[in-house]
Amino acid sequence: MTTTLAYAAQSASSLVGPFTIERREPGPDDVQIEIQYCGVCHSDLHTVRNEWKNTLYPSVPGHEIVGRVSAVGSKVNRFKVGDMAGVGCMVDSCQRCASCGEGLEQYCENGFTGTYNGPVFGGENTYGGYSSRIVVKQKFVLRITHTENLAAVAPLLCAGITTYSPLRQWGVQKGQTVGVVGLGGLGHMAVKIAAAMGANVVLFTTSPGKAEDAKRLGAAEVVVSKDQGAMAARQNSLDFIINTVAAPHDLNPFLALLKRDCTMTLVGAPDRPHPSPDVFGLIFKRRRLGGSLIGGIRETQEMLDFCAEHGIVSDIEMIAMKDINTAYERILRSDVKYRFVIDMSTLQA
Ligand code: NAP
Ligand code: ZN
Numbered sequence: 043m044t045t046t047l048a049y050a051a052q053s054a055s056s057l058v059g060p061f062t063i064e065r066r067e068p069g070p071d072d073v074q075i076e077i078q079y080c081g082v083c084h085s086d087l088h089t090v091r092n093e094w095k096n097t098l099y100p101s102v103p104g105h106e107i108v109g110r111v112s113a114v115g116s117k118v119n120r121f122k123v124g125d126m127a128g129v130g131c132m133v134d135s136c137q138r139c140a141s142c143g144e145g146l147e148q149y150c151e152n153g154f155t156g157t158y159n160g161p162v163f164g165g166e167n168t169y170g171g172y173s174s175r176i177v178v179k180q181k182f183v184l185r186i187t188h189t190e191n192l193a194a195v196a197p198l199l200c201a202g203i204t205t206y207s208p209l210r211q212w213g214v215q216k217g218q219t220v221g222v223v224g225l226g227g228l229g230h231m232a233v234k235i236a237a238a239m240g241a242n243v244v245l246f247t248t249s250p251g252k253a254e255d256a257k258r259l260g261a262a263e264v265v266v267s268k269d270q271g272a273m274a275a276r277q278n279s280l281d282f283i284i285n286t287v288a289a290p291h292d293l294n295p296f297l298a299l300l301k302r303d304c305t306m307t308l309v310g311a312p313d314r315p316h317p318s319p320d321v322f323g324l325i326f327k328r329r330r331l332g333g334s335l336i337g338g339i340r341e342t343q344e345m346l347d348f349c350a351e352h353g354i355v356s357d358i359e360m361i362a363m364k365d366i367n368t369a370y371e372r373i374l375r376s377d378v379k380y381r382f383v384i385d386m387s388t389l390q391a
Contacts, residue, residue: 073179229286230380
């Protein structure tokens with residue numbers, strides 16, 4: 043075992059602060075990574091505050107990890123010391139079930155192991171990227187093909203894949219009109235990726251001040267979702283919607299934006315339920331309400347390569363590790379442009 047510096051929450055009401063953890067020595071199939079940057083996902087905040095009622099403490103969050111390989115096991119053939127590498131939301135899965143067989147480890151029928159808070163999905167507690175080093179099975183390590191701006195690549199490992207996967211699953215195509223609800227970490231990646239896929243992106247926001255940014259990021263149009271007139275003008279006009287909002291809200295005004303037979307997919311994971319959608323809004327247009335969880339390892343690599351090819355990274359604000367609690371408060375005020383990334387060289391005991 044190697045003693046590793048980290049930041050952890052000790053309870054739902056405590057701040058995240060310095061902590062030390064033990065990482066295993068790399069086994070034959072393991073890659074050891076010195077973490078350079080770690081993105082801050084709203085899921086980190088839901089977890090440290092036990093909002094999903096499943097947190098195991100101490101909790102070391104962080105699942106948008108990029109860094110440099112510092113050791114590899116004897117059977118590792120895809121990485122060598124010195125390579126850049128990424129780790130997203132999963133570090134293991136059963137590898138035997140039908141979902142794993144299809145490369146959909148996030149839907150593993152025996153439960154995948156999360157990069158942090160692992161026991162929820164089976165196995166021991168796992169500690170995430172708010173730490174200086176991590177050891178991960180080769181199969182769950184991603185290759186980084188971006189050559190610059192590495193800190194801004196980190197958020198692709200969760201925010202990028204969580205939005206790329208449903209856009210692909212629901213077959214978004216050039217020329218379609220795609221709605222993105224919420225311009226936070228996930229939402230801003232959805233705007234960039236859907237625009238790169240050739241979609242005509244309409245951003246729905248509660249923050250009128252974000253309109254200019256949304257256009258710069260690739261949205262063709264911005265609608266303030268509290269403006270009923272603007273919402274009415276967009277009824278029955280969208281081919282697909284990805285809803286990234288992290289809080290319970292009325293889904294009906296958004297479902298009404300869909301054309302017949304089209305789908306709104308939820309990726310936001312609030313701690314309390316949304317009010318039930320109106321049945322008539324669904325049945326009269328054969329509309330669908332769906333959900334989607336991150337993405338499999340194969341698709342995560344595909345997304346990283348797609349983003350490298352299209353020059354897509356996250357818009358980030360870099361922070362020092364000690365400023366993480368302030369960053370959480372800003373996330374809660376929707377005051378993030380558009381992802382905080384921790385510079386892990388600032389991690390000190
Ligand atoms: P975030 O950066 O906080 O962005 C969420 C955005 O939602 C905000 O910026 C805001 O955008 C909007 N919003 C927030 N509160 C709202 C409210 N009360 N009413 C309406 N809009 C509101 O969070 P994130 O990191 O993108 O994560 C979003 C959600 O996705 C979280 O619940 C997270 O846990 C979940 N998540 C799910 C998956 C998955 O696999 N499905 C993966 C990662 C994260 P505007 O200012 O533009 O309105
Ligand atoms: Zn995440």
